[in-house]
Amino acid sequence: MAKITVSPEEFKTFSKYILDISGIALDTGKEYLLETRLNPLLAKYRASSYAELLHKAKTDFKKEIENDIIDAISTNETYFFRDKSPFELLQYKILPDLIDKRTQRHSAKPVIRLWSAANSTGQEIYSIAMTLIEMGVTMDKYNIHLFGTDISDAAIAYASYGLYNKFEVARGLDPRRLNRYFEPKEDRFKIKDEVRVMAQFKKMNLMKPFVGLGKFDIVLCRNVMIYFTTEDRKRIYENISKVLEPDGYLLIGSTESLTNDTDLFASQKYLNSVFYQFKK
Secondary structure (H helix, E strand, O other): OOOOOOOHHHHHHHHHHHHHHHOOOOOOOOHHHHHHHHHHHHHHOOOOOHHHHHHHHHOOOOOHHHHHHHHHHOOOOOOOOOOOHHHHHHHHHHHHHHHHHHHHHOOOOOEEEEEEOOOOOOHHHHHHHHHHHHOOOOOOOOEEEEEEEEOOHHHHHHHHHOEEEHHHHHOOOOHHHHHHHEEEEOOEEEEOHHHHOOEEEEEOOOOOOOOOOOOEEEEEEOOOHHHOOHHHHHHHHHHHHHHEEEEEEEEEOOOOOOOOOOOOEEEEEEOOEEEEEEOO
């Protein structure tokens, strides 16, 4: 099917619909993104225009089209040990400090709860699990709960299964880690059970109330806030503050800042990395 161009009016109405269902803001100038991501859905649902696809989505009571639109429009760009510095920060600063504090608090197995709020297809959570194992922080010694969420059903299903192709494992994984933590499965690689058992995945829209999450020691919300409006970012950070332990840690993307979004947290530096904790 030839690529169909979105009209200015279609872009206006469709971008509002996407904002309403996902919180993702598509500003003027992002028409190419909408066309690239949604053009395959025109063929799938036999729509001759974006207006027709939008009408079908709004009248689809099963919400299959809506879910497909969310899957298509949400950015799933990720890879193992992305940016490296956050994982070094976790390994050499945050996790040792946290383990020391939690060991003093718990006489039995210390509890460590971490949430990746924009988990995508699981690479971030699994990278953290590998880091923990390499530190000797394993399930037999600690109560570890790694929780990954994403707005995309497809991304969550992918993360839960933990099966990656050659291109995906080549991005960020050295041969040692690939052999240590993955099993070959035909032309792909399956995450081993000792890593998979540490993680739980669930679909979640950050624009909705954070219900039933409990408290976390560490929250990672990296490279996702750029897709939200300023007001929505403020609301999300406010909600994150309610599920973060008083001595917990917040990590955002290396090019992101909290300056215009919240004053609840103070930045802390360790080597060349930045993390955030509640202001004292």
